[in-house]
Amino acid sequence: MTAPMLRLYDNLSSGNGYKCRWLLTQVGLPFERVEVDIDKAESRTPEFLAVNPNGRIPVLRLGPHDFLAESNAILRWIAEGTGFWPDNRRDKAAVLQWLFWEQYSHEPNIATARFWKTHRFEMTPERVHALVLKREQGHFALAQMETHLALRDWLVGERCTIADIALYAYTHVAEEGGFDLDRYPAVRRWLDRFAAQPGHIAITDRPGTEVPLAEALATEG
Numbered sequence: 672m673t674a675p676m677l678r679l680y681d682n683l684s685s686g687n688g689y690k691c692r693w694l695l696t697q698v699g700l701p702f703e704r705v706e707v708d709i710d711k712a713e714s715r716t717p718e719f720l721a722v723n724p725n726g727r728i729p730v731l732r733l734g735p736h737d738f739l740a741e742s743n744a745i746l747r748w749i750a751e752g753t754g755f756w757p758d759n760r761r762d763k764a765a766v767l768q769w770l771f772w773e774q775y776s777h778e779p780n781i782a783t784a785r786f787w788k789t790h791r792f793e794m795t796p797e798r799v800h801a802l803v804l805k806r807e808q809g810h811f812a813l814a815q816m817e818t819h820l821a822l823r824d825w826l827v828g829e830r831c832t833i834a835d836i837a838l839y840a841y842t843h844v845a846e847e848g849g850f851d852l853d854r855y856p857a858v859r860r861w862l863d864r865f866a867a868q869p870g871h872i873a874i875t876d877r878p879g880t881e882v883p884l885a886e887a888l889a890t891e892g
């Protein structure tokens with residue numbers, strides 16, 4: 672029996688979605704891509720909440736009624752049996768360390784600052800105050816990457832792993848959120864190294880076969 676076609680619920684502006692489209696493309700897995708307009712709350716409808724009760728993209732549909740959410744869990748699933756997931760115990764743990772760190776210390780600061788700017792959020796006094804803290808904590812995260820990458824080419828081991836993919840997604844667009852990357856030359860070299868890999872796709876590329884949201888959700892039943 673052939674496996675069902677993978678389907679990625681996604682949004683082009685999302686770095687979390689980009690992680691998944693980047694790796695699916697790299698490993699050559701065919702997939703359908705469903706654009707979800709998060710600005711119009713399309714991820715918050717009852718139909719979408721049946722796909723992901725958390726109301727967020729990305730979600731990878733693995734089969735009928737089988738949905739995997741959380742970008743870094745999706746990366747882990749795709750990477751099984753490939754060189755993007757290391758084969759030794761210590762490096763596996765190091766990759767997980769970066770993935771958890773990305774979600775707790777990097778993405779909430781760097782991605783959110785970019786999201787508020789590029790999605791034209793109203794800058795209420797609360798957001799202005801929060802942005803100051805996000806800038807400070809985002810720079811703290813970038814400085815940790817700078818120290819680490821000054822001594823090595825990749826975050827873990829001798830090649831690109833899902834740790835690099837997870838961190839590349841929002842670091843390479845950090846300037847859209849007001850972070851000056853000139854302060855981090857080793858991070859800049861790592862970004863260039865990442866983008867020079869064969870088969871690299873940009874965050875603006877649209878890989879996969881596009882399926883309209885209404886059509887996709889109608890088949891989820």
Ligand SMILES: N[C@@H](CCC(=O)N[C@@H](CS)C(=O)NCC(=O)O)C(=O)O
Pocket residue numbers: 682685686687688709712714715726727728729740741742743774
């Ligand atoms: N921890 C989640 C975060 C997912 C997330 O925040 N998704 C955003 C786009 S990047 C979203 O769907 N926002 C729409 C909403 O919250 O309604 C992951 O890594 O996948």
